[in-house]
Amino acid sequence: MRPDGPQPVERQLPTDEAHELMALVRDLARREVRPRAAEEEDAGVFPRGVFTTLGTSGLLGLPYPQEYGGGDQPYEVYLQVLEELAAARLTVAMGLSVHTLSCFGLAEYGTKEQREQYLPAMLGGQLLGAYCLSEPNAGSDAASLRTRATRDGATWTLNGGKAWITHGGIADFYTVLARSGAEGPRGITAFLVPGDAAGLSAAPPERKMGLKGSPTAQIHLDGVTVDDGRRIGEEGQGFGIALAALDSGRLGIAACAVGVAQAALDEALAFLAGRRQFGRPLSDFQGLRFMLADMATAIEAGRALYLTAARLRDAGRPFSKEAAMAKLLCTDNAMKVTIDAVQLLGGYGYTADFPAERYLREVKVLQILEGTNQIQRMIIGRHLLGPETRA
Incomplete structure (x- = not known):
C-alpha cells in the first residue's frame, strides 16, 4: 500500500x-x-x-x-x-x-x-448464515439438484448433500434448496435449517488456493427434520427464489472483485513510487504507467457497471442482465489487474512478503462463485437473443 x-x-x-x-x-x-x-x-x-x-x-x-x-x-x-x-x-x-x-x-x-x-x-450479528444450492453433481445446472425434502403432515425430512458451501460447518443457519416434487425447476422448495439440527453435519473444509480463512465444506443432511414453519415461500417456488437471490448475489461478488482489484492497484502504486531502477523511480517509466492506466480504467469501468445494476435494482426495474454483466466484467477485470500487480512488483510480487500474490490467489474464485463466468455469458446471451433452441 x-x-x-x-x-x-x-x-x-x-x-x-x-x-x-x-x-x-x-x-x-x-x-x-x-x-x-x-x-x-x-x-x-x-x-x-x-x-x-x-x-x-x-x-x-x-x-x-x-x-x-x-x-x-x-x-x-x-x-x-x-x-x-x-x-x-x-x-x-x-x-x-x-x-x-x-x-x-x-x-x-x-x-x-x-x-x-x-x-x-x-x-443483528448473533447468527451467521450459509446458502445451500450447489451439490456435487449439480453446480451450474442447479435445477438438477437431488437433495430430497419429504413432507409428513407439518414436518419435512431432508436427505442429501450440498457442496461448496461458504461457512459450511460454522454457520448458525442454512438456507437449503431441496427437491420436494417432480424433476426440474418447478419441484424445488426452500427451507431455513438451524445449524445445530440433528442429522446435519459438515465434511472437513476444502483445501483451497486462496481464501483460506473462509471455510468451504460439503454439508450432509441425513434425516434432518424441520417443521413447515421453516419452509420459505410456497412449495415448488424454491428455484425462483434461488434465481432472484443469485441476481443480487452476483452484484455482491462484482463489488468484492472491484475491492480486491483496487487493493492490488494501490499496492502496485506504492511499490513503483518507492523503488528506483536505472537512476529513476519505477513510476517514471512510461510502459509501467500504461499498465497502471489500464488497471485503473478496468476498475472504474467495473465499479460503474455494478453501480448501474444496483440502481436498477433499487428502482424496482429488471437487472438480471446487468447483474450478469457486472459479475462477468468485474471478476475478469480483477483477475487481470491482480496478475498485472504481481508483474509490476517483479520478484517481490511472487513472495508472501507482499499481499499482491494473495490477491491473485483469492480473486480467482470470484470468476466461479454465484455462477461461473461462462454461465454469465449464457445469461447475457439469453437476454439478448432469447433461449437457445434444440432440434
Whole structure:
C-alpha cells in the first residue's frame, strides 16, 4: 500500500447517512480487518469476531428492512460497503455477501410471522448464515439438484448433500434448496435449517488456493427434520427464489472483485513510487504507467457497471442482465489487474512478503462463485437473443 495508506475511493453515495456509514466502515476496516488479514489468512483463521462487530455496528443487514433489524440501505450503498471491506480482506466481504444472500429468501418471500421470528437475530450479528444450492453433481445446472425434502403432515425430512458451501460447518443457519416434487425447476422448495439440527453435519473444509480463512465444506443432511414453519415461500417456488437471490448475489461478488482489484492497484502504486531502477523511480517509466492506466480504467469501468445494476435494482426495474454483466466484467477485470500487480512488483510480487500474490490467489474464485463466468455469458446471451433452441 502507499506510505500513507490506501487512498479513499471517491464514493457515489446518495445521502449524508450513507457517507457516515461509509466512514464507519473505513474505520472498522482500518482497525479491525486489514491489520490481521495476511496473518489470519495464512493460518486459516476465520474472523468470527469481526462478523459479530459487523452485526453490532448494523452492517450485517444493510439492504433489509429496519423493522426487522436491517439498515434500510439501497443496494447502491450496500455494495460500496462490500467493496471497501473486500479491499481490506476478501474473506470478510465475501462472508458478508454470502450472509446477505442467505437472508434473502426469508426477507423477500417469508411470511410476516417468519420475518418477525427469525430475521432480527439473523441481521443483528448473533447468527451467521450459509446458502445451500450447489451439490456435487449439480453446480451450474442447479435445477438438477437431488437433495430430497419429504413432507409428513407439518414436518419435512431432508436427505442429501450440498457442496461448496461458504461457512459450511460454522454457520448458525442454512438456507437449503431441496427437491420436494417432480424433476426440474418447478419441484424445488426452500427451507431455513438451524445449524445445530440433528442429522446435519459438515465434511472437513476444502483445501483451497486462496481464501483460506473462509471455510468451504460439503454439508450432509441425513434425516434432518424441520417443521413447515421453516419452509420459505410456497412449495415448488424454491428455484425462483434461488434465481432472484443469485441476481443480487452476483452484484455482491462484482463489488468484492472491484475491492480486491483496487487493493492490488494501490499496492502496485506504492511499490513503483518507492523503488528506483536505472537512476529513476519505477513510476517514471512510461510502459509501467500504461499498465497502471489500464488497471485503473478496468476498475472504474467495473465499479460503474455494478453501480448501474444496483440502481436498477433499487428502482424496482429488471437487472438480471446487468447483474450478469457486472459479475462477468468485474471478476475478469480483477483477475487481470491482480496478475498485472504481481508483474509490476517483479520478484517481490511472487513472495508472501507482499499481499499482491494473495490477491491473485483469492480473486480467482470470484470468476466461479454465484455462477461461473461462462454461465454469465449464457445469461447475457439469453437476454439478448432469447433461449437457445434444440432440434
